[in-house]
Amino acid sequence: MKNVMILSGAGLSAPSGLKTFRDHDGLWDNHNVMEVCSATAFRKNPQKIFDFYDTRRAELAKVKPNHAHEMIAKLKEKYTKNLFIITQNVDDLLERAGCAEVTHLHGFLPELVCMDCGSIFDIGYESQRGKICPKCKSLNLRHNIVMFEEQAPMYSVLYELLKQTSLFVCIGTSGAVLPVGHYARMCEKSILNNLEKDEKLEAYFDKCYYQSAELAIDQIAKDIEDFLRAA
Incomplete structure (x- = not known):
């Protein structure tokens, strides 16, 4: 076969x-893509990116x-x-x-990545705030999403x-x-x-x-x- x-x-x-990024009234209409989805922006202001993806998870929880x-x-x-x-x-x-x-x-929105030990773990639709790595207990976490400028x-x-x-x-x-x-x-x-x-x-x-x-x-x-x- x-x-x-x-x-x-x-x-x-x-x-x-779920809003698409490029359609009329999509996510790019309300956000500058390079300010919320790029590696450069992440280095400058990681909390802004964390907040963006916290909102995306909350939205995902409401749809089927x-x-x-x-x-x-x-x-x-x-x-x-x-x-x-x-x-x-x-x-x-x-x-x-x-x-x-x-x-x-x-990448996968419900997951976080530990930037110290590399562990990937699921937080469902919750906010990243206050989360720690279940393996090494690090607070140094990020979203498991490939950003612009990343492979x-x-x-x-x-x-x-x-x-x-x-x-x-x-x-x-x-x-x-x-x-x-x-x-x-x-x-x-x-x-x-x-x-x-x-x-x-x-x-x-x-x-x-x-x-x-x-x-x-x-x-x-x-x-x-x-x-x-x-x-």
């Missing part, structure tokens, strides 16, 4: 009520997985070894939908899995951060799902659905199952 990769971006979680998250979880359960789940999102909505083995390219170590996993992928499915990402058109060309077949039409990006894909992830996911799931059955 051939392998399928689902790579998701902010558009997957937007129907749940949507139908798209749930359908992806069902597909992963059915095709455990042949379906790779990769996301640019730092939320835990895929996990809360029951999805196993999710690779988070840019993303999980990209190596992405590229290794792409080599094993026959059907590439891209859900809810504009391609502004990752060259998803190039990824599509690396694979035998490809599907794109975005809310807005993008003719330049569309040229790289075999099939495109321009609607919310919640509305498109049932047809995408059928496409995936048809592909895997044919393989």
Whole structure:
């Protein structure tokens, strides 16, 4: 059986009520990206970044997985070894939908990292304030999020899995951060799902659905199952 990769971006979680960064009235409208999400800003004023992500965790606590998250979880359960789940999102909505083995390219919002011993631990949706490392008791902690100007170590996993992928499915990402058109060309077949039409990006894909992830996911799931059955 051939392998399928689902790579998701902010558009997957937007129907749940999480603001995307680049959309109108998104997070970038209210924040200067380089002041809250860059390594330079973190060195200058770490508390400002901590407060930003404390707010993001509090917002995450108020939302629930949507139908798209749930359908992806069902597909992963059915095709455990042949379906790779990769996301640019730092939320835990895929996990809360029951999805196993999710690779988070840019980190995971519910987690903190100890900058003294390197331990990673979960704080759920709580504030970072007052937290200590459960291993070494250090207060020198940070969010487990890849910031601008930092390397993303999980990209190596992405590229290794792409080599094993026959059907590439891209859900809810504009391609502004990752060259998803190039990824599509690396694979035998490809599907794109975005809310807005993008003719330049569309040229790289075999099939495109321009609607919310919640509305498109049932047809995408059928496409995936048809592909895997044919393989």
